Amino acid sequence: MGDWDPAGGAATRRRRATLTASRTASLQPANGRSPAACDISATAESSANDGQRRRERSVETVRSKARGDKKKQRRNDLGDRMSCHKTQESLLTSTSGYNNYRGVLNWCVVMLVLSNARLFLENLLRYGVLVDPVQVVSLFLNDPYSWPAACLVIVSNVFIVASLYTERQLSKGSFSELVGFLVHCINFATMLTFPAAVVLLVPSVTPVGGAFVLGTYTILFLKLYSYKDVNLWCRELSTIKAKKLARSLSCPSPHTLNGGELKVCYPGNLTIRDMYYFVFAPTLCYELNFPRSPKIRMSFLLRRLFEMLFFIQLLVGLTQQWMIPIIQSSMKPLEDMDLSRMTERLLRLAVPNHLLWLIFFYWFFHSSMNFTAELLRFGDRQFYKDWWNSETVTYFWQNWNIPVHKWCLRHFYKPLLRRGFSKIISQSAVFFLSAFFHEYLVSVPLRMFRLWAFTGMMAQLPLAWFVGRFLRGNYGNAAVWMSLIIGQPFAVLMYVHDYYVLHYREE
Numbered sequence: 001m002g003d004w005d006p007a008g009g010a011a012t013r014r015r016r017a018t019l020t021a022s023r024t025a026s027l028q029p030a031n032g033r034s035p036a037a038c039d040i041s042a043t044a045e046s047s048a049n050d051g052q053r054r055r056e057r058s059v060e061t062v063r064s065k066a067r068g069d070k071k072k073q074r075r076n077d078l079g080d081r082m083s084c085h086k087t088q089e090s091l092l093t094s095t096s097g098y099n100n101y102r103g104v105l106n107w108c109v110v111m112l113v114l115s116n117a118r119l120f121l122e123n124l125l126r127y128g129v130l131v132d133p134v135q136v137v138s139l140f141l142n143d144p145y146s147w148p149a150a151c152l153v154i155v156s157n158v159f160i161v162a163s164l165y166t167e168r169q170l171s172k173g174s175f176s177e178l179v180g181f182l183v184h185c186i187n188f189a190t191m192l193t194f195p196a197a198v199v200l201l202v203p204s205v206t207p208v209g210g211a212f213v214l215g216t217y218t219i220l221f222l223k224l225y226s227y228k229d230v231n232l233w234c235r236e237l238s239t240i241k242a243k244k245l246a247r248s249l250s251c252p253s254p255h256t257l258n259g260g261e262l263k264v265c266y267p268g269n270l271t272i273r274d275m276y277y278f279v280f281a282p283t284l285c286y287e288l289n290f291p292r293s294p295k296i297r298m299s300f301l302l303r304r305l306f307e308m309l310f311f312i313q314l315l316v317g318l319t320q321q322w323m324i325p326i327i328q329s330s331m332k333p334l335e336d337m338d339l340s341r342m343t344e345r346l347l348r349l350a351v352p353n354h355l356l357w358l359i360f361f362y363w364f365f366h367s368s369m370n371f372t373a374e375l376l377r378f379g380d381r382q383f384y385k386d387w388w389n390s391e392t393v394t395y396f397w398q399n400w401n402i403p404v405h406k407w408c409l410r411h412f413y414k415p416l417l418r419r420g421f422s423k424i425i426s427q428s429a430v431f432f433l434s435a436f437f438h439e440y441l442v443s444v445p446l447r448m449f450r451l452w453a454f455t456g457m458m459a460q461l462p463l464a465w466f467v468g469r470f471l472r473g474n475y476g477n478a479a480v481w482m483s484l485i486i487g488q489p490f491a492v493l494m495y496v497h498d499y500y501v502l503h504y505r506e507e
Contacts, residue, residue, distance in 0.1 A: 116351070120322075127325050131317045148202050149209035152195050153216055162187050163224045164275050167231045171267035177232075184228050191221050196444045210445030218437055222407055223279060226286040229411055234266035234288070264288050281378050282369040284407040291379030304371035311363040315356060322352040327496050346489060353489040365401070391476035393464035393483065394427075408433070431461055442495065448502055452494045456487060 089096035166183045169175040175183070195217045199210040264274065269288045278286055326349050333341035365383045373381055387400035398405050408430050416426040435457030443449045460483075467479045 116355075119351075123322060123325065127321075130321045130324070132320060148198065148205045149213045152198055152213045156191075156217060156220055159187055159191050159220065159224065160275060160279060163227060164270065164272070167228070168267075168270050170231070170235065171270055177235075188221060188225065191217055191224075192440075196440070199444055200447055205445075207445045207447075211441060214441050214444055218441065219284070220279070222284045222404075223286070226284060226407060226411055227275070227278065230286045230288070231266070231270070238266065277376065280372065281376055282372045282383065282403070283378070283380065284403045285410055293374070293377045293379050296374060296377060301371060301374045304367050304374065307367035308363060308371060311359055311367060315359055315363065318352065318356055318359075323349070323356065326352065327493070330493060331497065331500050346486070346493060349489040349493060350485050353492060354485045357484075357488060361400075389477065390480045391471075391473060392468045393460055393480060394468065396480050396484075397460070404434075428461060431457060446495065446499055448498060450495065450498050452491045456491050459487075 091098045163184070166175065166180055166187070170177070170180040195213050199205045199213065205213070266288060277290075281290065283290075326345065330342070330345035330349065333345055361384075369383045370381060372378070383402050385399035385402065387396050390396035390399065412433060413426050413430055416429060417423070421429075435454045438457050439449075439451060439454040442453045443451075463483060467476050471479050
């Protein structure tokens with residue numbers, strides 16, 4: 001320490017100055033940049049490195065996950081090879097929950113077409129072509145210069161005007177309620193008895209023409225009865241000064257409907273135009289303001305018109321070519337009371353009769369009624385529901401003919417309940433009324449009274465009880481179909497046999 005070397009100290013100081021200068025030079029920015037810029041550059045490089053490391057880690061994670069999935073799939077494949085059974089039901093078992101039988105339905109349709117094609121070909125080979133459109137005209141007109149059926153339809157306007165006149169007098173107070181009720185009763189009784197008397201007493205009225213006339217008068221009877229009831233309800237509501245009434249009855253002040261039309265109020269509905277709109281509308285239940293469609297769809301109207309023309313020709317052709325030969329060949333077994341041959345003829349008649357009934361249903365309830373509704377812009381097009389899914393007889397009668405069901409419910413069944421009758425008695429009364437009109441529409445045109453139609457309708461009561469009590473689901477649906485397929489041709493054979501014995505047995 002005491003011996004200090006000046007030369008050595010100077011060398012040491014020079015080395016320290018050189019190290020300091022080199023460190024300072026390493027911290028100077030490149031290309032003249034500031035230290036802050038250098039820091040930002042360093043940070044960016046660090047971030048880029050971090051992003052690259054994250055991407056590498058994510059790729060590695062995906063690869064490891066893929067390797068894990070492959071391992072899991074290999075394990076599952078090995079498990080599937082080891083075990084191929086599990087707890088499950090057969091498809092045709094009711095507890096399996098399977099309900100897609102589209103292929104079976106297609107198979108049934110193909111088999112039905114093939115079997116009926118064979119029957120049709122056999123019919124042609126045996127009888128030849130029996131379709132004769134000219135013969136259909138003779139069913140309506142025996143004498144081309146005498147049209148009693150058409151004249152009776154024209155005369156029905158007298159009963160329409162009489163009902164309208166009575167309601168007008170009741171609205172003005174010129175008739176008391178008792179007098180109006182008596183006038184309506186006389187009008188309704190005459191509507192049912194007058195055309196029946198003409199059909200029975202005038203020989204030129206054919207059975208087909210008579211059935212058409214009586215069907216027209218029956219529909220008109222139900223319409224005018226509903227017209228009388230609704231106007232009576234309007235007067236009752238006016239009497240108690242109801243402030244807010246249902247659209248189907250009356251209204252305190254004019255309103256606008258959805259179609260932009262003025263809402264009609266009682267007694268403003270008592271006009272010729274309103275009456276005849278209801279007469280031609282496809283419904284039996286009267287309202288002051290029917291739901292209206294916005295416009296007439298010409299394409300829809302033309303499709304329904306084409307269906308009407310096509311199916312009516314198909315009905316006539318199948319009746320002449322298929323039904324009549326079977327009925328004619330059934331007369332001898334019926335006359336001889338050969339039970340086995342009668343059963344065979346009944347089963348032969350069941351298929352064409354049921355097919356014609358289905359075609360008639362589509363022609364009348366879908367094509368014809370939709371055509372009329374579209375022409376009149378009538379909004380309510382629910383003329384039928386899914387009666388083909390009926391699991392009870394009661395459900396079928398409630399859904400296959402909605403206009404009649406609505407009328408019975410509104411003007412017959414519910415009034416009986418309000419008067420204190422039980423549901424069983426009210427339902428029986430509805431079936432009794434339906435049975436009466438069925439017999440009325442069949443026996444009077446044929447000019448014979450055998451009560452087959454009446455008995456068939458009343459037999460629906462015990463059948464409805466049996467099916468509802470003991471059968472459910474598909475079994476109930478099958479029972480309804482069996483009653484339709486077998487019951488109708490049985491009644492047809494009975495009437496045809498009695499008509500044949502009564503008129504053509506000697507020939």
